[in-house]
Amino acid sequence: MPAATRPIHAGTGRVEINLHTPHLQSITLVRFVGTGNGSAVVLLRRGFLVLLFLWAGYGKAVAADMVQPSPYIAAAEVVAIQLNGLQYNDTPQIDAGILQTWAFAHPRNRTITGPLSRFAAMLKGPGYGMMINHLSHQITPAQAGDGWQKFDVLMEAENGDVVHFSWVVEKVAHGPYQGCWMTVAVSAPRLAGQGS
Numbered sequence: 001m002p003a004a005t006r007p008i009h010a011g012t013g014r015v016e017i018n019l020h021t022p023h024l025q026s027i028t029l030v031r032f033v034g035t036g037n038g039s040a041v042v043l044l045r046r047g048f049l050v051l052l053f054l055w056a057g058y059g060k061a062v063a064a065d066m067v068q069p070s071p072y073i074a075a076a077e078v079v080a081i082q083l084n085g086l087q088y089n090d091t092p093q094i095d096a097g098i099l100q101t102w103a104f105a106h107p108r109n110r111t112i113t114g115p116l117s118r119f120a121a122m123l124k125g126p127g128y129g130m131m132i133n134h135l136s137h138q139i140t141p142a143q144a145g146d147g148w149q150k151f152d153v154l155m156e157a158e159n160g161d162v163v164h165f166s167w168v169v170e171k172v173a174h175g176p177y178q179g180c181w182m183t184v185a186v187s188a189p190r191l192a193g194q195g196s
Contacts, residue, residue, distance in 0.1 A: 066100050071179035075149040075169045078104050078181045079139050083153065086123070086131045097132070098123055106170055106182035127188060130157035139167075147171045148184070155190060163189040 067073070067081050085100030098120045105113065113119045122128060135156040143150040153165040166187040172180050 036083060066096075066103050067174075067179050069104055069180035069182055073181060075171075075181040076139060076141065076151065078169050078183065079151050079153070079167050082140065082183065083131075083137045083155075087134050087137065089132045095120060101183075104182050106184040107171065107175065107177065109182070109184050128186075130159070130161065130189065131155065133158055135160075142166070147173070149181075155189075162192060162193040164192040165189055 057191045069078075073081070082101045082104050085097035087097070089095060089097030091097075098115070101123070102114075102116055102119055104109075105119070110119075113122060123131060135158060137153055137155040140151045140154075141149065148168060148170045151167045151169075153167050155165065156162050156163060166185075168185040169181045169184065170184045172178055172182055
């Protein structure tokens with residue numbers, strides 16, 4: 001089912017994503033964006049608080065705002081976190097979404113696409129630029145194997161084009177991210193139609 005996002009009121013913001021998949025019950029990623037008095041990112045899974053980041057001082061918020069890889073975050077949640085970041089790329093600061101996406105790039109992926117400045121240029125380039133500030137996305141589980149999962153992603157770009165991506169995540173076997181689901185590959189986009 002598609003992830004739903006809904007803004008609250010001016011002054012402060014709340015972006016809420018509800019994700020339901022056959023393998024998960026329900027998770028909710030709630031991202032509060034403050035106006036200088038403080039902000040928070042909360043990841044709720046099956047009704048339990050998994051991650052909470054609070055901070056004071058909007059200008060220093062980017063690092064604290066990011067959800068960090070954790071063995072408690074499921075594969076579908078990783079894709080949702082990255083896509084939400086790209087959809088609201090410049091919240092709370094310019095390119096915060098790219099930084100969030102980089103946080104969940106598998107170490108092998110980072111060696112190919114990095115450093116961060118090269119990764120950001122790739123996402124802003126002609127191949128993947130439609131991901132930045134896209135209008136909506138839908139994540140559907142496609143295939144799974146031992147330690148990896150593939151998702152079909154339909155995305156409506158700002159220009160109304162609907163594109164399809166294959167998004168592959170893998171569980172990290174060793175090192176500081178051991179047991180965490182992280183993105184190993186995202187296919188080139190394929191035009192799938194015209195949106196609203």
